[in-house]
Amino acid sequence: MQQTKPLVIALSSLMAITLIVPALLVLPFKDKAPIEKAEVLHEVVSSAPPAPVTNAIEVAVYRTEADAVENVPLEAYVEGVLASEMPAEFELEALKAQALAARTYIVKQMLHHDNMGLPDGANVTDTVLHQVFKNEAELRENWGPDFDWKMDKIRKAVQATTGQIITFNNEPITPAFFSTSNGYTENSEAYWQNPFPYLTSVESPWDKVSPKFSTQKIMTVQEFERKLNIKLPSDGSLGTILGRTPGKRIEAVQIGGKTFTGREIREKLDLRSTDFTWMRTGSEIVITTKGYGHGVGMSQYGANGMAQSGKTYEEIIHYYYKGVNISPLTNFQTALASY
Structure with missing residues (x-):
């Protein structure tokens, strides 16, 4: 019996190594996200998963009817804006483009500390002065029996663009958008005072x-x-x-x-x-x-028409906002964390 003890120990050690080595080979790759189509076509992805960044950011929304500030996680805010600014019946790729514009708008607003005329502690209002926003309870009341399918579609669009914003010269753009064009979008300086190189007139025939x-x-x-x-x-x-x-x-x-x-x-x-x-x-x-709206930037009905013809949200964004990039939000993590 004493002679078999070294053999038992050796076999036990071999079994332990057999179990441990595969685990060591698998664990480093366990949390690696799959490569999406968007990552291949555009420089939009970060090496780190974007979710922890967005989950850590809250938007202070001034609720006009309640006369109170509501702190909303960034992605929940984007969902509430998307659901309020674009019909859920629109094509998914159009909704993704609108979600990207909504996230870009609030990130730019927070980075520039543009709180003039806002109550203390607020980043934005919930009106057209900034972006229309409704929370889940309000949307549930508005949509009634259609809430589940509409909210599922809204969330799918937001999740597909999580961690992405639109940039020009490595800065978030002013992602102007409106409902319907007259067949053309407008140069920014033709409606506002300041020209933006990415807000120039393009044809938008889908709006008819x-x-x-x-x-x-x-x-x-x-x-x-x-x-x-x-x-x-x-x-x-x-x-x-x-x-x-x-x-x-x-x-x-x-x-x-x-x-x-x-x-x-x-x-x-x-x-x-x-x-x-x-x-x-x-x-x-x-x-x-x-047409309906100021005409500058992305036409929502134009975006939907492009999506119906098979265009992706990236193609929609690059069509209406000239010369821009779709960039990872992680590039602005430090600045947002210090807000």
Whole structure:
């Protein structure tokens, strides 16, 4: 019996090595994420998993109706914005593009500490002043029996872009977006004061199927004159168009002895876009607009049309935002952590 003891010990040692070595070979690769298609096509992936970064970031949202600040994890915030800003019925790739724009917007907002006019401790409001946001309870109430499938689709779009933002010259962009174009997007300087090299006019023919592509608004002559603070000439004319923008919208118009920009007309008359025509019929003025929104950046209906034709969210982003990159959020982890 004493002679068999060394043999038992040797066999036991061999079995232990047999068990341990495979474990050592497997463990270093256990948590490695699979390579996605997006990682091959674009430089968008970080060597570290993005989830811990996004989970550690909270957005302080000022809830206007409650008059209180709600702290929301970044990805939950992106879900709430996506669900509020784009119909869940849209194509998944369009939803992914919108999720990427929503995440980019809030990251830029937080990095630049742009809290002017906000209550203490808030990063953004939950209105169109920044991005419309609704939490899960509000969405459940709004969607009713459709909540489960809509929320599943929203989450799928957000998760597909987790850890990604849109950058230009290694900085988050201003990811402007709007509902429906008139067939073209607009140069940023044609609507706002500042030009952005990635916000330039492109064709967007997919928007013609949007229910918001063409609309009419009727108002009385008196209301028209009051809102513009003018007096129309007695010959029934309605002014002269002085120029058009690169996006085929009204740049300026002269009416009643005054000159207005297209944006001023839109805001004073509460029109859907700056591409408009008008005609006087007796005591009324009929105004027809094409498109819905400022026209700068990504058209949501255009994005959906591109997705329906087989384009990926990366292709949609690169089409509407010229010269940008899709970059890992981990590049900004230190700056966000110090916020």
